Amino acid sequence: MVTDKDDNKSYLLNFCDITQFMVATPTFNTTATYLATQFMEHVVLTFGMCAVVVINDGSPFKSTFKELCNILRIKYWVLAHANHKGLIIERFHRFLNKVETIAGTDRGTHNGFIRTAKTAQFAWNSAPIDGTDIVRSLAAVGRAFRFPLDAELSPSPTLNDESNSHLYQYPRDVSNESQFALSIVQILVEERRQSHQDRHNKNKTQPSFKVGDIVKAHVQVQ
Numbered sequence: 001m002v003t004d005k006d007d008n009k010s011y012l013l014n015f016c017d018i019t020q021f022m023v024a025t026p027t028f029n030t031t032a033t034y035l036a037t038q039f040m041e042h043v044v045l046t047f048g049m050c051a052v053v054v055i056n057d058g059s060p061f062k063s064t065f066k067e068l069c070n071i072l073r074i075k076y077w078v079l080a081h082a083n084h085k086g087l088i089i090e091r092f093h094r095f096l097n098k099v100e101t102i103a104g105t106d107r108g109t110h111n112g113f114i115r116t117a118k119t120a121q122f123a124w125n126s127a128p129i130d131g132t133d134i135v136r137s138l139a140a141v142g143r144a145f146r147f148p149l150d151a152e153l154s155p156s157p158t159l160n161d162e163s164n165s166h167l168y169q170y171p172r173d174v175s176n177e178s179q180f181a182l183s184i185v186q187i188l189v190e191e192r193r194q195s196h197q198d199r200h201n202k203n204k205t206q207p208s209f210k211v212g213d214i215v216k217a218h219v220q221v222q
Contacts, residue, residue, distance in 0.1 A: 021140035032067035
């Protein structure tokens with residue numbers, strides 16, 4: 001267990017399943033009450049209310065997250081075993097572990113792991129959604145995140161004048177890009193569902209039944 005200068009020992013990872021947008025929140029306490037406060041401040045009051053919270057069934061904090069949702073009165077679903085959607089956030093975990101390994105080796109300490117996690121979060125959100133050229137931050141918050149080098153090489157933006165023309169134009173540009181990104185994400189979701197369905201049924205043989213056959217089905221208890 002590593003503790004930084006602010007006594008943070010871990011971080012709460014919040015992941016949007018549609019846009020793959022990530023929010024990593026530093027924490028020094030893992031009680032449901034404290035995490036509920038962090039979730040409300042850093043997610044709900046920053047990016048907006050969520051429809052449902054998906055909890056990993058294999059997580060050691062499953063009961064804590066359930067209590068968190070009950071405190072905030074937010075609907076939650078427990079992710080079924082072997083559900084493919086649970087693998088997406090695990091990819092960020094692997095990415096974060098690699099970033100932390102490189103940063104810790106370079107600095108000779110892991111005390112700054114919160115700063116490293118936030119840097120990894122920014123890099124992740126600046127990258128495109130899987131299978132598209134839509135930046136995650138564009139689909140989630142309406143604009144693409146840039147790195148300092150990108151901002152330095154880009155031309156300086158035109159300053160707003162007394163007529164506020166650029167101010168009025170900005171919401172129009174953001175709205176158009178957001179609608180486009182949302183349309184792409186909707187198509188992507190349908191393609192993913194079809195792809196996982198095809199992969200699941202790839203090695204299965206379509207049975208042929210006739211009237212009078214006895215069929216035995218195994219159903220997973222939810």
